[in-house]
Structures are given as C-alpha cells and as structure tokens.
Amino acid sequence: MATSTYTDSKAIVASKNWVNVVSHGDTGHGTRDVIVNGKEKKTWCKEYWGIECSVHTEGSKAVGNFMKGSYGTPTTIFCDPDGKELSRKPGSIGGSELVKMGNEALAKVPGDHVSAIDWVAAKKALAEIDEALAKEDYKKAIEALGKVSKSKVKTIAAMAEEPRKKLEEKGDALLEEAKGKIESDKAEAKKLLRKVAEQFKGLDCAKKATEALKEIKD
Amino acid sequence: MRILVLTLICAAAAWSQDRNKPTQAKPADPDGILWLGNWDEAVKEAKARNVPIHFALHKDN
Numbered sequence: 001m002a003t004s005t006y007t008d009s010k011a012i013v014a015s016k017n018w019v020n021v022v023s024h025g026d027t028g029h030g031t032r033d034v035i036v037n038g039k040e041k042k043t044w045c046k047e048y049w050g051i052e053c054s055v056h057t058e059g060s061k062a063v064g065n066f067m068k069g070s071y072g073t074p075t076t077i078f079c080d081p082d083g084k085e086l087s088r089k090p091g092s093i094g095g096s097e098l099v100k101m102g103n104e105a106l107a108k109v110p111g112d113h114v115s116a117i118d119w120v121a122a123k124k125a126l127a128e129i130d131e132a133l134a135k136e137d138y139k140k141a142i143e144a145l146g147k148v149s150k151s152k153v154k155t156i157a158a159m160a161e162e163p164r165k166k167l168e169e170k171g172d173a174l175l176e177e178a179k180g181k182i183e184s185d186k187a188e189a190k191k192l193l194r195k196v197a198e199q200f201k202g203l204d205c206a207k208k209a210t211e212a213l214k215e216i217k218d
Numbered sequence: 219m220r221i222l223v224l225t226l227i228c229a230a231a232a233w234s235q236d237r238n239k240p241t242q243a244k245p246a247d248p249d250g251i252l253w254l255g256n257w258d259e260a261v262k263e264a265k266a267r268n269v270p271i272h273f274a275l276h277k278d279n
Contacts, residue, residue: 001276006251015251015272019264022253024276033243041243047276049250056276058255063275065257077273081264083257098272105270114267116252155267 001074001092002047008095016116018078018102022048023063024056078105114155122148122156129163133170138199141167146202164203171196171205175212182216190216 029046045053076089125147132141149160178192196209
C-alpha cells in the first residue's frame with residue numbers, strides 16, 4: 001500500500017480532509033535523502049512521504065486502542081474526531097477504496113470541516129506571528145495575522161483572536177509608554193505614537209495612537 | 219585458487235564501498251499524505267479541524 005494506495009493522487013488529495021496516522025513498527029526499509037522545495041535537504045523514511053521513521057514507529061503505540069491480541073496488517077480504520085472507531089477494513093485496499101472510506105467517515109462528522117491545506121497555512125501564519133513578535137517586527141506580525149483573520153473558514157479566522165489580543169496588548173503598552181513621555185520628551189512620544197499608528201495598522205491601538213497624535217500640541 | 223580468493227576479496231571490498239557510498243538526494247514528490255505518529259496530537263488536531271482520523275496499521279513489528 002505504501003507504494004500504491006498512499007501514493008495514489010486521488011487518495012493524496014482526499015487525505016487532506018482527514019488526519020492521518022500511520023502505524024509501522026519496523027524500520028528495516030531505511031531512509032532516503034530528498035530535496036524539498038528545490039533547496040532543503042532532508043532525510044525521509046523510504047516508505048512514507050514527508051516523515052522520518054520515528055513518526056510511523058510512534059504510531060504503532062496507538063494499535064492497542066483498536067486491537068487486542070494478534071492482528072493482521074494492513075488494516076485501515078477510520079475514527080471520529082474523538083478517536084472513536086467508525087469503520088474498519090482488514091487487508092490491502094486501493095486508493096479509490098481509501099477515498100470512499102474516508103468520505104463516508106467525513107459524512108458522519110457533522111459541521112464545518114477544515115482541510116489540512118487551510119490548517120497547515122494557518123499554523124504557518126501563526127508561527128510567523130510569533131516569530132515577528134519576538135523580533136518586535138509588528139508590521140510583519142500584522143501581515144501574518146491578516147492571513148489568518150481573513151480566512152473564509154470560520155475555525156481558522158477564530159484562531160486569529162489570541163495573537164490579535166497579544167498584538168493589541170503590545171500596542172497598548174507602547175501607547176502608554178508614549179503618553180508617559182508627552183510632558184518630558186514630546187518628540188520621542190510622537191515618534192512612538194507614529195510607530196504604533198503605522199506598524200499596528202488595522203488594530204484598535206493604532207487608531208488610539210492616531211488620535212493621541214492629533215491631540216498633542218506642538 | 220589464490221586468484222579466485224583474491225578476486226572474491228576484491229569484489230567484496232568493492233561491494234562494501236558501494237554500499238557505504240552516500241545516496242544522491244533526489245527531489246521529493248511535491249505532495250503526499252501528511253502522516254502523524256502521535257495519537258494524542260492526531261485527536262487534538264482532528265477535534266480542532268472537526269475531521270475524521272484515518273489510522274493506517276500498515277505493518278507491525
């Protein structure tokens with residue numbers, strides 16, 4: 001199945017609608033060196049795309065959730081989001097059958113579903129926000145925040161709330177620092193307020209900074 | 219007989235050298251199934267995304 005079902009283009013596309021866990025205790029098949037995105041060199045498992053062997057050996061720890069005593073492999077199991085079994089198929093299956101099983105499982109999960117493509121993109125953007133925040137590059141953090149908050153997928157857009165709050169807090173802190181300098185160092189206060197107004201564009205703290213700038217008399 | 223033994227030794231040495239040679243990295247397929255190994259992480263992600271979990275018991279020990 002590793003070289004047929006799991007490399008089937010239709011199965012790959014459909015698999016983005018699920019979370020995939022692989023259990024494979026053996027590592028005798030070895031590894032392969034690959035170039036990812038045309039530049040990054042990585043060592044992947046020879047059997048599965050995009051992972052090291054440690055991933056599929058870790059997956060074998062979950063076997064006890066579904067199998068008691070001896071069991072045959074391969075076996076394909078689909079579960080609901082809580083991990084409760086929905087369907088099972090012992091033996092090898094082809095790409096089309098995997099897609100069918102997955103779609104049937106998906107139909108049993110009511111509500112909006114988030115694809116792995118949207119999920120991975122959101123996670124990447126959230127990491128970019130954290131990285132930019134650590135570097136105090138607020139403009140870049142706001143740009144990355146936009147990628148999450150403007151998502152058409154409600155679940156993804158909601159993920160922007162926490163980093164937005166963090167950014168607002170940071171902007172408010174700078175705003176307070178600026179206000180505290182108005183009497184003693186007006187030029188520095190204005191510089192800080194402009195920074196908040198420009199770098200935190202779209203946030204409440206930026207609006208407050210713009211208002212504060214208007215109120216300062218030269 | 220000596221020649222045969224020598225030939226065998228040379229062949230074995232060549233084979234061993236070949237085997238230890240680092241393989242040339244090839245471009246990876248641009249897309250594939252995104253696999254996880256940690257069950258708890260899988261459940262956490264499946265709940266967040268509201269999607270099923272596909273558990274592939276491919277091979278055991």
